[in-house]
Amino acid sequence: MNQSMWHASGSNAAHIRELAIVFGLLLGVIFLIVIGLALLSLRRRHRGIGQEPLEGSHHPSTTTEAKLRRAVSIATGITVLILLGLTILSVSVGKTVSASVAPAGSLAIDITGTQWWWKVHYASDDPSRILETANEIHIPVGRPIAIRGNSEDVIHSFWVPSLQGKRDLIPGRPTLEWLQADHPGEYRGQCAEFCGIQHAHMAFWVIAEPTDQFNSWMDHQLQPAAEPADDEAIHGQEIFLKSACILCHAIRGTIAAAQVGPDLTHFGSRKTIAAGTLANTKGNLAGWIADPQNIKPGTHMATVALQPAEMQPLIDYLESLK
Amino acid sequence: MTTAPPETQGYADLAVLRKTWSSKPRFLGWLSSINHQEIGRRYVITAFIFLLIGGVEALLMRLQLAKPENTFLSAGRYNQIFTLHGTTMMFLFAVPVMEGMGIYLVPLMVGTRNVAFPRLNAFGYWMYLAGGVFLYACALFNMIPDAGWFAYPPLSGPQFSTGKGVDAWAQMITFTEISAMCVAVELIVTILKMRAPGMSLNRMPMFCWSMLVQSFMIIFAMPAVMIASTVFLLNDRTIGTHFVNPAEGGDPLLYQHAFWFFGHPEVYIIFLPALGMVSSILETHTRRQIFGYPALVLSLVGNGFIAFGLWVHHMFATGLPQIGEAYFTAASMMIAITSGVQIFCWLATLWSGRLKATAAVHFVFGFLFIFVMGGMTGVMLASIPLDLQAHDTYFVVAHFHYVLIGGALFPLFGAFHYWFPKFSGRLMDERMAKLSFWILFVGFNLTFFPMHWLGMIGMTRRVYTYIPGLGWDHANLAATIGACVILIGGLIFIINALRSIGSGARAGNDPWEASTLEWEADSPPAPYNFPNLPVVTSRTPLWTPPAERPIVVGLREDRREILVTEVLDAQPHHRSVQPRPTLWPMLTALGFAIGLAGSIFYFSSYYVASVLGMIGLIGWFWPERPLEVEG
Numbered sequence: 001m002n003q004s005m006w007h008a009s010g011s012n013a014a015h016i017r018e019l020a021i022v023f024g025l026l027l028g029v030i031f032l033i034v035i036g037l038a039l040l041s042l043r044r045r046h047r048g049i050g051q052e053p054l055e056g057s058h059h060p061s062t063t064t065e066a067k068l069r070r071a072v073s074i075a076t077g078i079t080v081l082i083l084l085g086l087t088i089l090s091v092s093v094g095k096t097v098s099a100s101v102a103p104a105g106s107l108a109i110d111i112t113g114t115q116w117w118w119k120v121h122y123a124s125d126d127p128s129r130i131l132e133t134a135n136e137i138h139i140p141v142g143r144p145i146a147i148r149g150n151s152e153d154v155i156h157s158f159w160v161p162s163l164q165g166k167r168d169l170i171p172g173r174p175t176l177e178w179l180q181a182d183h184p185g186e187y188r189g190q191c192a193e194f195c196g197i198q199h200a201h202m203a204f205w206v207i208a209e210p211t212d213q214f215n216s217w218m219d220h221q222l223q224p225a226a227e228p229a230d231d232e233a234i235h236g237q238e239i240f241l242k243s244a245c246i247l248c249h250a251i252r253g254t255i256a257a258a259q260v261g262p263d264l265t266h267f268g269s270r271k272t273i274a275a276g277t278l279a280n281t282k283g284n285l286a287g288w289i290a291d292p293q294n295i296k297p298g299t300h301m302a303t304v305a306l307q308p309a310e311m312q313p314l315i316d317y318l319e320s321l322k
Numbered sequence: 323m324t325t326a327p328p329e330t331q332g333y334a335d336l337a338v339l340r341k342t343w344s345s346k347p348r349f350l351g352w353l354s355s356i357n358h359q360e361i362g363r364r365y366v367i368t369a370f371i372f373l374l375i376g377g378v379e380a381l382l383m384r385l386q387l388a389k390p391e392n393t394f395l396s397a398g399r400y401n402q403i404f405t406l407h408g409t410t411m412m413f414l415f416a417v418p419v420m421e422g423m424g425i426y427l428v429p430l431m432v433g434t435r436n437v438a439f440p441r442l443n444a445f446g447y448w449m450y451l452a453g454g455v456f457l458y459a460c461a462l463f464n465m466i467p468d469a470g471w472f473a474y475p476p477l478s479g480p481q482f483s484t485g486k487g488v489d490a491w492a493q494m495i496t497f498t499e500i501s502a503m504c505v506a507v508e509l510i511v512t513i514l515k516m517r518a519p520g521m522s523l524n525r526m527p528m529f530c531w532s533m534l535v536q537s538f539m540i541i542f543a544m545p546a547v548m549i550a551s552t553v554f555l556l557n558d559r560t561i562g563t564h565f566v567n568p569a570e571g572g573d574p575l576l577y578q579h580a581f582w583f584f585g586h587p588e589v590y591i592i593f594l595p596a597l598g599m600v601s602s603i604l605e606t607h608t609r610r611q612i613f614g615y616p617a618l619v620l621s622l623v624g625n626g627f628i629a630f631g632l633w634v635h636h637m638f639a640t641g642l643p644q645i646g647e648a649y650f651t652a653a654s655m656m657i658a659i660t661s662g663v664q665i666f667c668w669l670a671t672l673w674s675g676r677l678k679a680t681a682a683v684h685f686v687f688g689f690l691f692i693f694v695m696g697g698m699t700g701v702m703l704a705s706i707p708l709d710l711q712a713h714d715t716y717f718v719v720a721h722f723h724y725v726l727i728g729g730a731l732f733p734l735f736g737a738f739h740y741w742f743p744k745f746s747g748r749l750m751d752e753r754m755a756k757l758s759f760w761i762l763f764v765g766f767n768l769t770f771f772p773m774h775w776l777g778m779i780g781m782t783r784r785v786y787t788y789i790p791g792l793g794w795d796h797a798n799l800a801a802t803i804g805a806c807v808i809l810i811g812g813l814i815f816i817i818n819a820l821r822s823i824g825s826g827a828r829a830g831n832d833p834w835e836a837s838t839l840e841w842e843a844d845s846p847p848a849p850y851n852f853p854n855l856p857v858v859t860s861r862t863p864l865w866t867p868p869a870e871r872p873i874v875v876g877l878r879e880d881r882r883e884i885l886v887t888e889v890l891d892a893q894p895h896h897r898s899v900q901p902r903p904t905l906w907p908m909l910t911a912l913g914f915a916i917g918l919a920g921s922i923f924y925f926s927s928y929y930v931a932s933v934l935g936m937i938g939l940i941g942w943f944w945p946e947r948p949l950e951v952e953g
Contacts, residue, residue, distance in 0.1 A: 165710020
């Protein structure tokens with residue numbers, strides 16, 4: 001599990017990493033030179049500049065001053081040139097990296113930040129291929145993805161360091177960035193703009209898959225939820241549909257259609273629950289449903305009053321929604 | 323009002339002078355004082371108390387982050403504490419402490435008796451104190467802001483931040499900005515119109531130049547934050563305007579622009595006085611005139627201008643148009659040129675001087691090391707692609723602590739050791755001072771250097787906890803240990819200062835054989851600063867032989883008379899009489915404070931503020947009976 005800009009897995013992130021290495025090495029060397037010069041000045045005798053009788057005049061000789069003036073001018077000139085070079089380099093890399101137009105043929109995904117989870121919406125011209133999911137973004141490898149950002153409440157920031165820099169999600173002001181994964185893999189991302197009490201627990205996963213695998217995932221996700229197979233799960237579905245759960249959550253294929261919380265149609269297929277907070281296991285899910293405020297204090301997930309006997313069937317049902 | 327050659331010096335009647343310029347005795351006298359030394363000292367001491375509070379908050383945060391999924395602080399408490407930490411350090415410590423140093427030192431450095439508007443000076447301090455007390459008094463009643471020191475809407479708006487915490491934050495800004503504006507106006511006028519005769523602009527000490535540029539920056543920057551925090555945010559919250567509420571057509575980015583138009587210059591407002599301090603310390607301790615005085619002055623002024631053209635680099639991730647972003651990259655890179663020139667000039671000074679490595683010089687070297695590294699990461703953050711990765715991560719946390727602690731706090735500590743004899747009449751213990759420097763230096767780097775790495779491997783800012791398995795554990799633990807080391811260094815510094823006040827070696831007027839006028843005054847200076855105002859004939863007046871240093875005679879001693887001089891060449895222009903001490907500035911500040919504090923609960927308190935403030939101002943400006951009619 002990593003969330004590092006050094007593990008670049010897409011062209012944008014790779015460009016930024018290269019730029020970071022160039023900047024880092026060059027500026028690191030300059031830092032060492034400056035500090036070296038400062039420390040060398042502590043030595044009693046310097047090359048070319050003798051110790052002068054400063055008492056009385058408090059002014060070194062004109063030749064010394066001329067030498068120093070030349071050195072400072074040259075150093076300033078070099079500084080200007082280096083900064084000019086870095087600016088040109090940075091702007092040219094930035095042209096592709098921070099472009100607010102995605103390349104042609106890209107897949108558009110609408111990401112909506114909301115306290116404290118991610119609404120993921122696969123747009124399509126074909127209404128039957130529009131998909132709504134949460135906190136887990138599957139993308140095909142090698143194809144540019146246009147991330148169209150928006151927010152429902154406060155400002156969030158979408159960031160997957162392995163693939164691309166961040167882009168704020170601002171209410172009422174759509175933003176755009178594009179990214180591309182060059183290798184299959186699972187990349188963790190996290191909200192980067194302080195967005196309230198649970199900002200720390202607003203993570204998500206980007207799962208890059210080869211195109212055919214992605215297509216089959218997509219086809220599967222477009223299906224309505226699986227009908228519960230065994231008695232336990234059937235009982236669980238009944239509990240879900242008669243409890244407060246349906247006031248916030250949707251499960252396609254049932255009467256649950258609320259849009260306030262994450263869509264749970266294929267909940268069982270996701271890696272994590274509570275926006276990357278916990279691994280998606282039955283035990284964690286039980287803990288999360290029983291007392292969300294304990295796991296994510298301040299979360300908008302309601303504590304639903306359930307009989308102790310109702311918990312197990314409900315969890316079985318939710319986990320069966322593969 | 324003539325300048326007399328040394329042999330005919332008219333000596334002032336010190337008893338009369340002291341009586342004229344002294345504050346009134348006892349507690350009421352203390353409250354009514356308008357002496358710049360007393361006010362400056364109050365600023366510095368109050369600010370150091372806030373530094374301690376902010377430091378404790380930082381330590382609490384580091385304890386919480388020491389290990390993953392720690393439960394030392396709750397999520398809500400953590401968010402409150404990081405908000406208070408940033409707010410306290412920026413508004414209640416860093417700016418006021420620099421202003422306090424300026425208020426204390428500038429009149430001494432330019433050779434006059436007080437700041438230009440002494441009652442305004444007292445008023446500014448009381449407003450600052452009231453703002454700080456107001457914020458923490460609200461905190462005691464659990465009205466604690468928790469939307470960050472930057473309070474971005476809509477998160478800080480009425481819908482998402484209920485309670486009075488953010489209101490308290492926004493109104494506290496009003497207090498401190500009023501105070502900052504007062505100081506800026508006084509210092510500009512003091513520097514431009516009250517310099518000793520002969521101290522033309524090109525003979526002014528570097529510290530005065532830095533305070534002059536800083537004061538102008540305050541005048542242009544602070545109104546922007548008042549527009550953001552008071553006009554936009556507070557009105558949205560308390561009277562239902564919708565300036566920055568996107569649900570009603572407001573624009574949250576508008577707030578960000580206004581805030582950072584202040585927020586970026588703010589960094590230089592904190593940091594420029596520190597540059598002046600470094601120049602002062604280096605000039606004295608290398609025994610040579612600072613190298614490249616014109617270049618240093620021009621780069622200070624350049625910093626002042628360029629600092630207003632960088633604010634968008636705090637907003638690169640909001641997706642602004644690329645052509646504009648490129649401009650802000652170039653501007654952000656450009657400020658590295660002026661900062662570079664300053665570093666080069668100091669290096670040249672070091673190379674050609676004869677360095678005495680006192681504790682103050684240690685802090686200057688610590689400054690060079692830390693600040694240059696912060697400058698390098700600053701260049702990285704100016705680049706949009708790098709910023710898109712580093713923005714809002716611990717890399718930025720590392721960067722600005724390198725710039726602010728390295729760029730401002732280390733020089734400030736150096737300055738504290740350097741001017742301590744002037745403040746107190748005693749020397750600080752050098753061995754303890756050097757020990758505290760090394761502990762602070764090591765602790766600082768242990769705390770903040772790992773944060774560069776943490777940011778690059780994905781740790782975002784302002785998170786109250788993090789899950790294990792991301793590789794963040796060790797670096798966070800190191801940072802927490804470093805924070806504890808900083809605490810030890812800070813305690814040694816405090817103990818040293820307190821001990822030295824009581825029992826340090828007597829300093830005399832000029833323990834460092836320094837070059838600037840403040841060292842001619844007594845340590846600590848008499849209430850009138852100088853028995854006779856000095857006349858300046860060179861850039862380093864105290865290094866000019868005493869026989870070539872005339873003095874000003876002809877100022878009256880039985881009333882608070884000062885000499886007003888020309889802006890450019892400091893030719894004497896006229897005498898001006900300063901007002902006497904009075905309680906009115908304090909009472910006026912109290913009236914405004916009651917009204918402003920109440921206004922977050924009841925809008926009608928603004929009427930209270932204006933009535934009480936008006937009464938205060940009437941008292942303040944009530945004509946004084948002249949001692950005699952001028953002939």
